[in-house]
Amino acid sequence: MEPVSDQSEPISHSNPNAVADGVLVRRTLAGEKRAFDELVLRYQRPAIAVAYRLLGKSDDALEIVQEALLKSYRSLGTLQKPEAFAGWLMRIVSNLSLNFRRGRKTRSSLPLNDLLDSAGEHDPQAGGDSVDPERVAEGRELGARLKLALDELPEKQRMAIMLFTMEQLPQKQVAEAMECSVEAVKWHVFQGRKKLKELLKDVV
Amino acid sequence: MLPDRDQLEYAISQYLDGTLSVMDRRVLEERLAADAEARLMLEDYRRLDERVIAGSRLNLPINYDRFAAHVSAQIDNEPAHVAGPLAMPGMAMGVWVRRFAIAAGVVMAVGIGMHFIPQGPTASHPAGSMVVIGPAVETNSGGGTISISYGPTDALRERGVAMSLVDDAIASHSPRVVISASDQPASGADDRLY
Known part of the structure; x- marks a missing residue:
C-alpha cells in the first residue's frame, strides 16, 4: 500500500455525518469492540504525528501510539466525558511519548517495522505529492529548523503549537489533552508563536 | 482600544x-x-x-x-x-454502594452512641462526651465489611462484666461504641475505636 500523506489532515470527526466520539465510546463500553476500531481509524494519524514530532522516529511513534490506544481501551470506563475522547487520547500519547523520550527505553520486540511501508528511507519532511527537488530540499530544511525551534520552546508551548497549529485539533481538544483551559491554550499558542517568530526570523 | x-x-x-x-x-x-x-x-x-x-x-x-x-x-x-460504567460517570456503581454502606454504618453508629449518652447531667449519669474521628474517605475496589457493636468500656471488661450484663453496664456506666470497617472479610471482634 502506498504511504498516505499526513498533511495535517483534518480529523474525520469534523464530518457532520460522522458518529460522534461520545457515541462510539459508549458503544465500546457496551461491549462493541468494533466501535473502538472507528476511534482508532479516526485518531491514529494525529496521534502518530504527535508521537513522531516528540520522538523523531516512526517506529518509536508507532510503538507509543499502539500502547496509548490499548491503554485508552482498557481505561475507557474511567473517561468521565466520552465526547472528550480525542483530547484524552492525545494526552495519553503525549505523556507516553515524553516518558519514552526521557527514559529512551529499549525498543520493544513487537514487529512494528512491518507497519512501515517498504520505502524505509522515505523522507518524512519531504512533503506529500511534491516531486520538485528544490521544494523537497526546502521542505526538509524548513522542517529541520522548525524541529530545532520547537525543541527550544517550553513544553506547554510546544504541545499547544503542535496540537493546535500543526495538527489542527480544535482548541477544546487541545485543552483536554493539556489538562488546562481553552484560554490557557490560546495563551500558550501565542507565547509559542512569539518565540517561534524570533527563532525562525531568518526563514519567515 | x-x-x-x-x-x-x-x-x-x-x-x-x-x-x-x-x-x-x-x-x-x-x-x-x-x-x-x-x-x-x-x-x-x-x-x-x-x-x-x-x-x-x-x-x-x-x-x-x-x-x-x-x-x-x-x-x-x-x-x-461490560455495560454500565457510564451510568455514574467516572465511578463504578459498586464503589458508590460501598461508600453509601460505610456512610450509613457511621450514621447508625453515631446514632446508637448518641442514644446511650446521658442527655443531661444527673448525679448518677454525669455528662459525657463522645468524640468521633474519621473515617477518612477512601476508595475501595474490593469487598468489605462493617461491624458495629456497643458494650462496656475496657475498665468494665477488666472487672469481668459479662456480655450478658452488657445492657446493665451500658445503662449505668459510660458506654463504648465500636465501629470497625475493613476491606477484609470479617474475622472476629475488631477493637479499633473511631
Whole structure:
C-alpha cells in the first residue's frame, strides 16, 4: 500500500455525518469492540504525528501510539466525558511519548517495522505529492529548523503549537489533552508563536 | 482600544485562529485599518503560521490500514467492556454502594452512641462526651465489611462484666461504641475505636 500523506489532515470527526466520539465510546463500553476500531481509524494519524514530532522516529511513534490506544481501551470506563475522547487520547500519547523520550527505553520486540511501508528511507519532511527537488530540499530544511525551534520552546508551548497549529485539533481538544483551559491554550499558542517568530526570523 | 503591544499581539494571534470574540475582532479590525505597524505584525504572524504548517507536513512511511488492523487484533485479545460504567460517570456503581454502606454504618453508629449518652447531667449519669474521628474517605475496589457493636468500656471488661450484663453496664456506666470497617472479610471482634 502506498504511504498516505499526513498533511495535517483534518480529523474525520469534523464530518457532520460522522458518529460522534461520545457515541462510539459508549458503544465500546457496551461491549462493541468494533466501535473502538472507528476511534482508532479516526485518531491514529494525529496521534502518530504527535508521537513522531516528540520522538523523531516512526517506529518509536508507532510503538507509543499502539500502547496509548490499548491503554485508552482498557481505561475507557474511567473517561468521565466520552465526547472528550480525542483530547484524552492525545494526552495519553503525549505523556507516553515524553516518558519514552526521557527514559529512551529499549525498543520493544513487537514487529512494528512491518507497519512501515517498504520505502524505509522515505523522507518524512519531504512533503506529500511534491516531486520538485528544490521544494523537497526546502521542505526538509524548513522542517529541520522548525524541529530545532520547537525543541527550544517550553513544553506547554510546544504541545499547544503542535496540537493546535500543526495538527489542527480544535482548541477544546487541545485543552483536554493539556489538562488546562481553552484560554490557557490560546495563551500558550501565542507565547509559542512569539518565540517561534524570533527563532525562525531568518526563514519567515 | 487595544492599549499596548503585547495585547495587540495577543489579539492578532487569536484573530488568526478565529477565536477572537466578535467585539474584540471589531476593535482589532479598526486598529488594523488605522495602524500600519499592526498590519505588519498581522502579516508577520500569518507568514509564520504558513511556514510552521509547511515545515510540519509529514509524509510518514506508515501503512495506516495495517496499523489499524494490528491494533484491532490486539483489542480483540482484550476482554470486552461490560455495560454500565457510564451510568455514574467516572465511578463504578459498586464503589458508590460501598461508600453509601460505610456512610450509613457511621450514621447508625453515631446514632446508637448518641442514644446511650446521658442527655443531661444527673448525679448518677454525669455528662459525657463522645468524640468521633474519621473515617477518612477512601476508595475501595474490593469487598468489605462493617461491624458495629456497643458494650462496656475496657475498665468494665477488666472487672469481668459479662456480655450478658452488657445492657446493665451500658445503662449505668459510660458506654463504648465500636465501629470497625475493613476491606477484609470479617474475622472476629475488631477493637479499633473511631
